[in-house]
Amino acid sequence: MSDSKDLLRAPFELAYNYKRSNGPVMSKFFDALGEQKILGTKSSTGKVFSPAAEFDPDTHESLNDMVEVGPGGSVESFSWIEAPQNHHLIKEPFAFALIKLDGADSSMLHMIADCNEADLSIGTRVTAAWSETTTKRITDIKFFTLEK
């Protein structure tokens, strides 16, 4: 084995754009984000999924009953990112977290920022902070912050 310093090393970038069709249910979810509202879908058993689910994983029924949830919620679990890298949207230390929004029975993966690691624990109350410009994407929620 040669010295690793003699090995060739080169940066690569793999990037492409594509358009995805959101479908009738997710379109409503993303359209609502553009109006700073978070929707979920409600099943016949009363369970609410947010982000909206197109099918109930238990009953397998298709879902289209939209209900508003959040913008507050509680932390179900989190992972603290002390040193964000280039591809992260937030450049200061932040957390990826599963957030169960008020009124929902499932949790949403998003980011929590503007806080310290010590501020977070399972059950911590957070609320959505919205982006200045909306693009009808999940990033319309800029991140979640501690509920005041």
Add this chain to the structure above:
Amino acid sequence: MSAEDTPKDYSESPINLEYFYTAGSATTRFLNQVKEGNIVGQGCPKCKAVYVPPRGSCPRCGVATDIEVPLTDKGCIESFTVVHIPIPGNPIVPPYVCAMIRLDGANISFLHLIQDVDIENIRIGMRIQAVWKPKEEWTHSLENIKWFAPIDEPDVDVATLRFQES
């Protein structure tokens, strides 16, 4: 679906991945030669199979391929595809030919482009040779070879391309 249900339903989903590729010692040896315009395969000390591009070990014998085997830039077409459909972002204008190239003396093939060819006439076993970029453009990449082009030599017997137990 009614018009009501077909809103501006599409959203842009950009994908971006930045990473470093670290060539192992075998690929580093190979690419250092490619930069000089040489194609050097690596041979298995046990079964004598020659691999180009080399990956450092013989998958049949599980031993390091530490024998350097200089090869020419001539070989034949082992298999090919004529591409008629343009791929967004690809500067090559269809129809063009992608082929698995088997260099003389090698036991495996690699993917490259075939140009300067009559597409009607292309076939397995056809003799080809590398067309190199100008020397001052050479880097650590097989892209130093612009493409392979047919040469006026008799076809290779297809049977010789089949897997040979040695």
